[in-house]
Amino acid sequence: MADKDFSPALRPSAHPQAGPGYGKRCAPGQSPRRKGDFTGLPAREAYLASYIDRLPEGAAIDVKTLAKEQPLYGQQAVRSALRELSRVGHLRRFKENVGEGCTRWVWHTYFSRTARDDAWWERFEAGDVPDADADADADVGPEPVRENRASGRSAAYDVLASLGRTDPRMVLSAAECAALEADAAQWLARGVSADRLVRALTAGLPEAVHSPGGIVRSRLREKLPPEPAPEPGTRAARRRVMACTECGSPGGSVSLPGGLCQGCRGLPAEVVHRRVEELREINGSRRRKGTGTTSIQVCPL
Secondary structure, three states: OOOOOOHHHOOHHHOOEOOOOOEEEEOOOOOOOOOOOOOOOOHHHHHHHHHHHOOOOOEOOOHHHHHHHOOOOOHHHHHHHHHHHHHOOOEEEEEEEOOOOOOOEEEEEEEOOOOOOHHHHHHHHOOOOOHHHOOOOOOOOOOOOOOEOOOOEOHHHHHHHOHHHHOHHHOOOHHHHHHHHHHHHHHHHOOOOHHHHHHHHHOOOOOOOOOHHHHHHHHHHHOOOOOOOOOOOOOOOOEEEEEOOOOOOEOOOOOOHHHOOHHHHOOOHHHHHHHHHHHHHHHHHHHHOOOOOOOOOOOOO
């Protein structure tokens, strides 16, 4: 396809986040972002790949949300595009155990700007991607959170104090910031960036905000993300299981080539052709026997 820049059509800042601990994850070791990253793909897949690539960590990238938030394609087209992006190696879906001392499974969809083959995703599933594969793209992933040493305030306090700059309805008093500081600090300790925490506390607000401190308190406690998993190779490394991008059936790189189970990949063309010939033969035999029917019988493939 021709080289196109899909940036003008994208609205990543307006895209909703998934529930804390869920949503998009950026695969490690991607090449730096550059114009024309997806020019080898058909127009629809290139457009959606560019859109997803610019979304932040934790963005909701399920079919319904993507179809609603971008203007060009409906649910069926988005579903087909995600299936193709999985097949060519840009996307994989995983079920991951993020519980600390218990079992807690969440769904993550990993996106890689650099297309990966099944062998790479198999190593990634096993936690064997080398540390040297660290993502060199500085604009992907959470920014480090630093303490405000000059003011003596914590990073959590500063995030709470900044909410009013994002939405004037969410201005908190100094007493409220101090009271909620420990709750906000838990989010930062679990790897949530300051920008993402602000979005979680200010997105989707009701039209009338009567108690900003109450809303912040409720969201901080009810939507607290799970504990971060240990790094691969440690004694309690996270368990990651690949799942079909389309239907979510668990499997592995052998049973899910291209990230898709056999049912979602569709039956091979030769199987379909053979079955059609069998049906034609069955109906021809019935006509010769004088059954009086000439319709093709519908049988499951």
